[in-house]
Amino acid sequence: MLRSKDVAEMLDISVSTIRYYEKIGIIPPIERNAKGYRIYTNSTLNWIYLMKSLRNAGLSIESLLEFSRLSQVKGPERKKQKQVLENQLHEIDEKIAEMQRVRNLLSYKIETYDDHLAKFQTGELASETAEKLWEVNF
Structure with missing residues (x-):
């Protein structure tokens, strides 16, 4: 099981940024186990990596939020x-x-x-x- 620290090192992003992205909705809520530890799936890792990359490319937080919101809509x-x-x-x-x-x-x-x-x-x-x-x- 990956810990937040492992994910941060693997994706070259800080733990606080991962938590911030989750808190404000840039990445979907990360599933947690019975002890409350985050469970990082490939899908979650993809989201974190994509959002980090888009942010590094110059996308604003507002644009990232809109992108994430659009992933939840149908049609x-x-x-x-x-x-x-x-x-x-x-x-x-x-x-x-x-x-x-x-x-x-x-x-x-x-x-x-x-x-x-x-x-x-x-x-x-x-x-x-x-x-x-x-x-x-x-």
Whole structure:
């Protein structure tokens, strides 16, 4: 039987966060044994891991609550849960694209650093003739 401490270590999340998520309803109530200890099923572990991952990806507590609420409803409204995931995926894709552009810019600046520095020192390159980084497609 997994203890809360074991789950926290396994999923890289604090015990207090697990308890908080359960308390406010981000994860479903965790079943307990006769002694009151939490029983962590694969389903429960999946919920904790998913909520931790979505939170780390930038989903607000309110969005996590809505996602969890939608898991309890029946009918077409439940499909809104998929929309929450699709929206988050879109946001992550945009962040990745921006990070890739910045990475390309940094790589370019590292690759051309010595050449640019030499040109500035010789006067071959001046502030007015410097490239316009914002116009380069990284």
